[in-house]
Amino acid sequence: FPEDEAGFGIDDQYYIGSLGLLVKPVTQKRVKEVSVYIAEDQVYYNYFTNHTHCPKNRHITLPANLNQIHLLIHGGSIIRAYEHPRCSLPLMKHDPFTFRITLDTSWNVCEEV
Numbered sequence: 001f002p003e004d005e006a007g008f009g010i011d012d013q014y015y016i017g018s019l020g021l022l023v024k025p026v027t028q029k030r031v032k033e034v035s036v037y038i039a040e041d042q043v044y045y046n047y048f049t050n051h052t053h054c055p056k057n058r059h060i061t062l063p064a065n066l067n068q069i070h071l072l073i074h075g076g077s078i079i080r081a082y083e084h085p086r087c088s089l090p091l092m093k094h095d096p097f098t099f100r101i102t103l104d105t106s107w108n109v110c111e112e113v
Helices: none
Strands: 014-016 021-024 033-037 044-046 059-063 070-074 078-081 098-101
Touching (some): 021 033, 033 070
Antiparallel strands (some): 014 021, 021 070, 044 070
């Protein structure tokens, strides 16, 4: 969100291209929770659990578990992924894609497949 000046100084979370994925790793020792800055009033979904997160004052507070990285999907996004990992790319050639379709706060999907 290049128009959001409040996010310019944040260097411990990042978006993956235009996919709608937001990554927030834990970067400090001995913290119990992390705060994720959200550039707009939009719902986000946990990639692994599908739990919804609605920001309050443009922040989401998440537990700082050592065994999990926070990967959030922006509401309104469509994520295409292979959900069946294999040892060889040629073996994955005929595996089906999994589509994760998330709704935004207006119950819309903003992207095309």
